[in-house]
Structure formats: C-alpha cells, structure tokens
Amino acid sequence: MKEKVLKELYEKRGEYVSGEDLKEKFKVSRTAIWKHMNSLKKEGYMIETTQKKGYKLIESDGKLIPEALKNDLSTKEIGSRIIYFDTIDSTNNYSKRIAKDTPHGTIIISEEQSGGRGRLGRNWISPKGEGIWMSILLKPEIPPTEGMKMTQIAAAAACQAIRDVTALEAYIKWPNDIVVHGKKVCGILTEMAGELNQIDYLIVGIGINANNLSFPKEFKDVATSLAIEKGEKVDRKTLILDLLSKFEALYCHYIMEGKLDETLSIIRNYSAVLGKSVRIIKGNQECYAIVEEINDEGCLKVRYEDGEEELLISGEVSI
Ligand code: BTN
Secondary structure: OHHHHHHHHHHOOOOOEOHHHHHHHHOOOHHHHHHHHHHHHHHOOEEEEEOOOEEEEEOOOOOOOHHHHHOOOOOOOOOOOEEEEOOEOOHHHHHHHHHHHOOOOOEEEEOOEOOOEOHHHOEOOEOOOOOEEEEEEEOOOOOHHHOHHHHHHHHHHHHHHHHHHHOOOEEEEOOOEEEEOOEEEEEEEEEEEEOOOOEEEEEEEEEEOOOOOOOOHHHOOOEOOHHHHHOOOOOHHHHHHHHHHHHHHHHHHHHHHOOOHHHHHHHHHOEOOOOOEEEEEEOOEEEEEEEEEEOOOOOEEEEEOOOOEEEEOOOEEEO
C-alpha cells in the first residue's frame, strides 16, 4: 500500500494530492494514509503536508527514488524490487538484515551511508546525494566457490557503464576496483552467506564516487570522482540504469548458460594490471610480481621476481 501511495505522489509530483482522494482511490482510512506518509517521510521522502490541500512530493529531482528509476529500468530480475533510503548505516548491512525474506534481484539504494564499509574492514565515505551507494541481493544456485565471479561481473558492468555514460577511460584494478587516471572511482564489496555447497544469498555492494567534489586529505592521492575527472556532473540515474542492465545481461549469461566470456573480455580489455608489475599484499607481507594472465575463471596468474608462479583468487594488488 505504501508503495502505491508513493507511486501516486510521484506521478503527481509537484502537485498536491488530497487525503480524501487517496482514501477513495485505495479504499483505506485517512489515518492509514497519514501513517504511510509519516513512514515515507521517515525514509527520507520530502512530502509537504497542508491540512487543506493534502500532500505534495517535493525535491525528487536528481534523487534515486524507486519511482524515478522504475519508469526507465529495462531489466527483468535485477531491480524487480527497489528499496530506497535517504540515509542508512550501510546498504550491505541492511541487505543482510532483510536477506532471508527478500526476493532475489532486490536492490537497496541509499543517498547516504553513515557506516559505509569497504574491503578489509575499511570505511567507505558515502556523502549524501553525491555517489551511488547500492547493494544487489542475489540468490543464485551456485556453490560458494563461484561467488567471486559475481564480483567480476559487477566490476565488468560498472567499468563498461562508466565508459559508456561518461566517456571516461575507466580500468579495472583486479578484482574489484575501478580506476580513472590511476585513482579509484568505484569499489565493490561482495559478501555471502551459505553452506559448504550452496549459497543462501550473496550481496554485491557497489560504491561509485559519481559527483563527489572533494575527499578527505588521506584519500586525495588515491580516490577521485567521475565529476572531478570529467569536469562536469554525472547523471546518477542514467549511470545506475546502464549499470543494472549490463549487470543483468552478464549475470544471466553466466547463470543460465554457464558463460563468463563476455565478462572476461571486458575485464581483460580494460585491465589496469594485465602485463604490469604489481605489488601484492599478503597479510603482513609485500611481494612484487608481473601479471601474466587473467584466466578463464577470472583468477590472476602472476610470476614473482624469483620466477615462481601463483594463481590469485582474490587479494590486494597495487600498481
Ligand atoms: C572497497 O573498495 O573496499 C569496496 C567498497 C564498497 C562500497 C559499497 S557502497 C554500497 C555498499 N555498502 C557498503 O557499506 N559498502 C558497499
């Protein structure tokens, strides 16, 4: 019901909709309408209320609210349900809390994260309205060992979407960072729950620094935003829609046909590390190696200075 009320407000955004009309239309009491409005306001929707005229949805322009996205979303399963917040601790944390009773393909978006998380326990700075802070909840029937492929699929989709929407030369710093001019614009945090041979659910958290104009001092040398690199604001909605449609295409190609070839071709074509000398961080140790290959499983084949080869499944690689 709340969703229906919101849809009505969105369709008439900028105009007042009377409580009486909503009551008639949805055959519920005015108190129920009032409660839905309060709950929408708590989620961050700006709803102006006057006793005489009713309710008006304001300031929706530029926000990633589900109604704005749904109208133009071309996917079938990814984004079939969209949960939206003005602010939340972390979209990955929230996804975990609701995962059990929430359908596959649901996406969770927040304008701001108060406790955004990165890999290896790091923080992910997520200022309000500036970036894309989103999680995709997946329930694929694959063993946990295949889970890392979801990161590869997300990285390929994000890199290609950034290139297509902004014309910036984005590269993938294996396995889960997207960089532009050598600095990070996007990070992916994939988390899963399950048993030895079956995933219960998998959360692919994607953070894109879209329109951030500044970064704290300690990140200035390593992080940037699409807007900083392009010199103009990026339309977050266009970017999200493009990313989701690319993600779904690559995901379905893999899940339904068992094929990772399109993902691999993107991550090889736009690799920031292939053929390069990299620093590999393993626990407390640092070693140098040449990246020889991204194999058909998406793993990184490296050769150390002493000639020894290793296949990396995940880890920290610096250029
Ligand atoms: C990294 O590069 O270390 C991964 C960063 C992942 C950030 C995203 S933003 C949306 C989702 N929610 C989180 O708390 N983290 C991920």
